Amino acid sequence: AQSVSQHNHHVILSEAASLELGCNYSYGGTVNLFWYVQYPGQHLQLLLKYFSGDPLVKGIKGFEAEFIKSKFSFNLRKPSVQWSDTAEYFCAVVTSGTYKYIFGTGTRLKVLA
Amino acid sequence: DGGITQSPKYLFRKEGQNVTLSCEQNLNHDAMYWYRQDPGQGLRLIYYSQIVNDFQKGDIAEGYSVSREKKESFPLTVTSAQKNPTAFYLCASSALDRDDEQFFGPGTRLTVL
Numbered sequence: 001a002q003s004v005s006q007h008n009h010h011v012i013l014s015e016a017a018s019l020e021l022g023c024n025y026s027y028g029g030t031v032n033l034f035w036y037v038q039y040p041g042q043h044l045q046l047l048l049k050y051f052s053g054d055p056l057v058k059g060i061k062g063f064e065a066e067f068i069k070s071k072f073s074f075n076l077r078k079p080s081v082q083w084s085d086t087a088e089y090f091c092a093v094v095t096s097g098t099y100k101y102i103f104g105t106g107t108r109l110k111v112l113a
Numbered sequence: 114d115g116g117i118t119q120s121p122k123y124l125f126r127k128e129g130q131n132v133t134l135s136c137e138q139n140l141n142h143d144a145m146y147w148y149r150q151d152p153g154q155g156l157r158l159i160y161y162s163q164i165v166n167d168f169q170k171g172d173i174a175e176g177y178s179v180s181r182e183k184k185e186s187f188p189l190t191v192t193s194a195q196k197n198p199t200a201f202y203l204c205a206s207s208a209l210d211r212d213d214e215q216f217f218g219p220g221t222r223l224t225v226l
Contacts, residue, residue: 009153034214044203044217090155092215099144099163099207100171101215105155 002027004093006104013081014112021076021107023065023091030096033074035065038106039087047089050074061085083113116140117218119204124223126198134189134221136204142216143209145187149173150201150220159202162187163209191223198225 003026013019025031035047048059055067065076074091091104117138126132138145144163148156158171162181176195181187187206191198201222205215 006155032213036217043219044205046214049214092156099209100158100161100169101146102158103148103156105153 002093002095002102004091004102004104006089006091006107008107009105010108010110012110012112015083016080017111019076019078019081019085019109021089021091021109023074023076023104025072025074025091025093025102027093027095028072032094032096033065033067034092034094034101035059035063035074035076036090036092036103037087038090044090047076081109081111083111085109086111117204117206117216119202119218119221121221122219124221126223126225128225129193131190131192132198132223134191134202134204134223136187136189136218137185138187138204138206138216138218139185140206140216141184142206143184144207145181146205146207146215147171147177147179147187147189148203148205150203156203159189198223 005024007022033050036044037047038044048057050057050067058064063078067074089107092101094101120135146161147159157173159177160179162168178190203220204218207215
């Protein structure tokens with residue numbers, strides 16, 4: 001069965017620190033990849049997505065992610081976090097044509113002011 | 114405003130009672146989904162539907178039922194057979210033409226007493 005692993009469950013950083021959240025998936029076929037964010041009290045919303053082309057994708061609020069096919073990874077990065085980035089982050093994968101999205105267990109990020 | 118509405122935001126039920134959670138979307142999306150979110154477990158897929166009058170079981174469908182009589186609506190019934198129904202339930206939708214991002218509703222927190 002397909003799976004998505006997020007290895008960091010809780011991350012605490014100070015403002016201006018760099019962030020990298022890991023995401024690995026198990027499926028070897030064609031996939032579309034997503035990072036979603038859930039700010040406290042808000043809806044889940046899309047941060048960025050990868051379908052094809054340049055493996056380095058840029059999203060909202062200065063986030064970016066790199067797709068490394070050989071490592072089945074789609075890690076999320078931000079050079080300098082802000083207090084407002086405190087949220088839960090979810091990686092998701094959908095196998096092309098299935099419409100069945102698989103989510104990781106999420107990473108809770110807390111940024112200290 | 115286009116979006117997904119879920120009602121109610123909080124729901125309390127006695128053990129042994131069935132309860133139906135509402136999900137409506139006006140995004141003209143073909144696909145709709147129900148997830149269950151539990152702390153540390155991410156989002157787990159309950160049911161999804163790609164077209165009216167058709168739906169498929171997700172990873173944790175036992176104890177749940179759905180219907181898709183209208184494109185805009187995808188209600189979820191939590192039956193008394195669901196052994197641990199207390200959770201946060203999220204509804205989502207997506208366009209069907211490709212495996213694009215999902216749009217999420219605000220969620221319903223169900224507590225079974």
